[in-house]
Amino acid sequence: MPARTLALLLALALDCLAAPQVALAHSGDGYGGGFVAGVTHPILGWDHVAAMVAVGLWGAFLGAPAIWILPVVFPLVMAFGAVLGILGIPVPAVETGIALSAVVLGLMIVFAVRPPLWVAAVIVGAFAIFHGYAHGTELPATVNAFAYAVGFVISTGLLHLIGIAFGLLVKWPAGRLAVRGAGGVISLAGVAFLTGAV
């Protein structure tokens, strides 16, 4: 074995031996143990997934600066919606708003709607309140709040990034078709959520 490889392996072994002993497989808090609960919460609801991905797709479809304005606006406004939910301030028709977000954002992508940036931001922000509200009211009582919040925000952001990454295909004609098709699928899923078919 070459000396360089041996030295590298030794260094890595030293790492493993001396690394902090805080990572435990079973934290004692079960599935709702903070970070994992926060990460899984947004991705276990298909209505949320559809809308989050749609935000990224639409942003990529609109191009700069929307590609980054929408993912910047969404988490902040969604957190504001979560504040309303956590504090118990009533917001009407939350589930309808969430389903409508998939329908509307999907249609925006299908028809390649390009409104002024502030209009796009207002549309996305308005729907973000419904999503944040639902997440806020569903916060498990037993979890570590900080770890949950970190996981929740990261998970939501990564869903946007998935949408943006897929949306970058619009640079090519076939990709443009694929992105608009994805918008159609999201919109149809939204209709299914709205009518209770799913």
Next chain:
Amino acid sequence: MTPLLRVGAAALAVALCAGPAMAHAPIPGIKGFYIGALHPFSTPPQALMMLGAGLLVAGHAVYRAKFFFAGFALTSLLGLFTGQPPAWLDTAMYAAAALVCALAALLPGRVLPGATLLTALCGLLIGMASVPDPGPARDMAFTMSGALFGANLGLLYIWGGTLFLKERIPQDWLAIGLRILAAWIGAIALLMLALAYAPAA
């Protein structure tokens, strides 16, 4: 230094890093000045606020940094002399973190007076949070000077690290990524702020 040695040195550094971070006993055997120096990053509200302040300052032109650092240094010193931390301090730090992050994400490099005031507010709060438990005056002085050093050096490093990244990676996506990072940190701070006021809390 060869690449292999660099890898080894980095691995050694990681291997020797500390275990779990706790608010008042980060590393057994380290006291006084060093406890104070670590304190500004020892709890979630402080860490979020420091990160947010660093990103806010880094969003502005370099020649403006003197305003931010002067304000932060003065108010962090002032905060150290406000007595024992009040009960509402954590929620105030989450609120400040949410504000600085929102400004860093939505209006980077703009609203200089507001950004300066917010950074100064962060300094005041971090100073208030770093007041040591009552004890001999000499020990308290050591810990407080460490806190002042740690907070200001921490802000300097976040700012400098961000500038270094911007210099090394001139692509647009880095600036966008920093704004998204600020938005995420702000969202976390906002959630924690709401949880502090939740009816069940």
